[in-house]
Amino acid sequence: MSQDTTVLASLNAGLRAALAADERVIILGEDVLDPYGGAFKVTHGLSAQFSDRVLTTPISEAGIVAVATGLALRGFRPVVEIMFGDFLFLAGDQIVNHAAKYRAMFNDQVRVPLVIRTPSGGRRGYGPTHSQSLEKHFLGVPGLWVVAPNSLGDPGELLRQAIFAVEDPVLFVENKIGYGEPLRAAIPGYDIVRLADGSAPFPTLWLQPQAPADGLLVCYGGMTSFALEAVMRLREREQLHVGLVVVSQLAPTPGSHFEAVLRDNVPAAVVTVEEAPAEGGWGAEIIATIEQIRDSRDLVPIRYRRVGANRTAIPSARSLEDGVLPQVDDILAAVLDCF
Amino acid sequence: MLAANSGIRLAVTDRGSSLADHYRLAAGIRAFEGMLLDQFALGRIGGTTHTCIGQEITAVAVTAALDRERDCVFSNHRGHGHFLAYCGEVFPLLAEIFGRPDGVCGGRGGSQHLHWRNFYSNGVQGGSVGNAVGVALAEKTKCSGAVTCAWLGDGTFGEGLVYEAMNIASLWRLPIVFTIEANGIAQTTPTEMQLAGSLAARCRAFDIPVEEVSGTDLAQTLAAATRAIDAARAELRPRALISHAIRLGPHSKGDDTRDPAFLQAAWSHDPLAALRREVGAAADAIDREITALMHDALARADGAVP
Numbered sequence: 029m030s031q032d033t034t035v036l037a038s039l040n041a042g043l044r045a046a047l048a049a050d051e052r053v054i055i056l057g058e059d060v061l062d063p064y065g066g067a068f069k070v071t072h073g074l075s076a077q078f079s080d081r082v083l084t085t086p087i088s089e090a091g092i093v094a095v096a097t098g099l100a101l102r103g104f105r106p107v108v109e110i111m112f113g114d115f116l117f118l119a120g121d122q123i124v125n126h127a128a129k130y131r132a133m134f135n136d137q138v139r140v141p142l143v144i145r146t147p148s149g150g151r152r153g154y155g156p157t158h159s160q161s162l163e164k165h166f167l168g169v170p171g172l173w174v175v176a177p178n179s180l181g182d183p184g185e186l187l188r189q190a191i192f193a194v195e196d197p198v199l200f201v202e203n204k205i206g207y208g209e210p211l212r213a214a215i216p217g218y219d220i221v222r223l224a225d226g227s228a229p230f231p232t233l234w235l236q237p238q239a240p241a242d243g244l245l246v247c248y249g250g251m252t253s254f255a256l257e258a259v260m261r262l263r264e265r266e267q268l269h270v271g272l273v274v275v276s277q278l279a280p281t282p283g284s285h286f287e288a289v290l291r292d293n294v295p296a297a298v299v300t301v302e303e304a305p306a307e308g309g310w311g312a313e314i315i316a317t318i319e320q321i322r323d324s325r326d327l328v329p330i331r332y333r334r335v336g337a338n339r340t341a342i343p344s345a346r347s348l349e350d351g352v353l354p355q356v357d358d359i360l361a362a363v364l365d366c367f
Numbered sequence: 368m369l370a371a372n373s374g375i376r377l378a379v380t381d382r383g384s385s386l387a388d389h390y391r392l393a394a395g396i397r398a399f400e401g402m403l404l405d406q407f408a409l410g411r412i413g414g415t416t417h418t419c420i421g422q423e424i425t426a427v428a429v430t431a432a433l434d435r436e437r438d439c440v441f442s443n444h445r446g447h448g449h450f451l452a453y454c455g456e457v458f459p460l461l462a463e464i465f466g467r468p469d470g471v472c473g474g475r476g477g478s479q480h481l482h483w484r485n486f487y488s489n490g491v492q493g494g495s496v497g498n499a500v501g502v503a504l505a506e507k508t509k510c511s512g513a514v515t516c517a518w519l520g521d522g523t524f525g526e527g528l529v530y531e532a533m534n535i536a537s538l539w540r541l542p543i544v545f546t547i548e549a550n551g552i553a554q555t556t557p558t559e560m561q562l563a564g565s566l567a568a569r570c571r572a573f574d575i576p577v578e579e580v581s582g583t584d585l586a587q588t589l590a591a592a593t594r595a596i597d598a599a600r601a602e603l604r605p606r607a608l609i610s611h612a613i614r615l616g617p618h619s620k621g622d623d624t625r626d627p628a629f630l631q632a633a634w635s636h637d638p639l640a641a642l643r644r645e646v647g648a649a650a651d652a653i654d655r656e657i658t659a660l661m662h663d664a665l666a667r668a669d670g671a672v673p
Contacts, residue, residue, distance in 0.1 A: 086538070090528050091500075093497075094497020094500065098500060100501075102502050102506065121491060121528075122497065126489060137472070
């Protein structure tokens, strides 16, 4: 665990360490230079120290990812910042039809070690086009990793892993309000099991209650603190012992991690929690994965629920936004609906 | 697995090559494309292909001006001519299009997605132009002295990424030559129905010096390509070269909707036929050589996978 106090500080330190460790690392993005240091300050202080490898760019999301893909093809390890996750589709063709495809379509003769970082999510009143969590649309793209840090893990180390430990493009989804969260190394009353292996190298953190779990919450990224709060309230108010699985590898789905989670204890209920609308989303893929394991091993039935945003554009007014995005109460209601 | 030493290849040319050698390569590209269309017509190749019949001279002349040891090429959907001009590897390309494991990309890329040493291609309009700018940035950062050649067509200018790429290339002073094949048509849509203003003006708007040539004239195109590539290398800034040459063949296969009278007139000015006349008596032997080479390539592609 890094010594940094917040997710933001950890990510910033991770980038700094990557730049210092390897001259092939180049950061590109809009407004990433000091003194501004990026719209959410993740690159703050980096251009002052590494002026020739932190490049501010025109407002050209497709162009930036295209250039970074070319850099990666020729031996560099570029890290692109897309200022808001909402703008990912501007670079969508580059991500899907170029960066993620070159290795396979050139018959494994090239590598594209490219990281695309982007702040996503709402709860800041930024409105319909600056608040979304669009990463579900990039799940299941062959050749593309989708990874999200959280405050229970080590965000800077996860970013280092995305830059150096894999040879294919990584969409690295950060959460805007998650930036300010303090890192939590331990949760009293819970054991934290870290799951990672060759097929799913980005770690899943599994919070196990110190009593047999009645149910399981599964979440990632910015919903982690909400899910954690729900776990606490369920224990205190309902005497329900609920485990929490915090995934960082959104795609490919870390099936082996769920094999491990189901090995000794089958929860009566599984509730997935994501900030985007759940329809066609990440939680559905997690539930399908768990159900396939359960069915193939002939385990007892599990009840499933999905928690996500309402299926509408995210309103600008904070009061309206709160009504659209998933809250702790929505998680509690979904869990209690299973019992 | 890769048939790098198939021996079934065209000799590539450079700045000092003879007219006969340039003709051999251009005629080889023409013969290759004709062979492909025949094989498609016979139903022996699946999928799709885009041939460059009529535009061979541009591919040969521009590539001859490159330094193959270090320069990089990013081609597009209509890339067989660019590929053969770069490396001459007839059999690995044919095998790729036949979907064989000894193809240049093991059959996974096919006609539009090729990679060989410093040559790359992608079939999405405009996308690879941005990748080429990234390659140019990589090579500049490495101080390799390499120039990147990005192939695009007049139809590609409908894609926004072209302008993002040109802006970044000029802003960051990258050694790249935007090589624009103006063949007058985007699939079935004439250029005058899809392009406002001029190609050259669009390049100049980004402070990219541009030269226009007739892609039917080998000497003129080679001279202009040499100037553009040398300048990009020496001055570390982009250049653009616009080569005008009518696409004489279909966009893909049998999908040419142009007026037959227009095509007949265009074929009567076939630039390859003109180059052949310049070569003179030696052309007969070269043509026989190419016929035999294509025959060998096809026989081998028909044969068992090693």
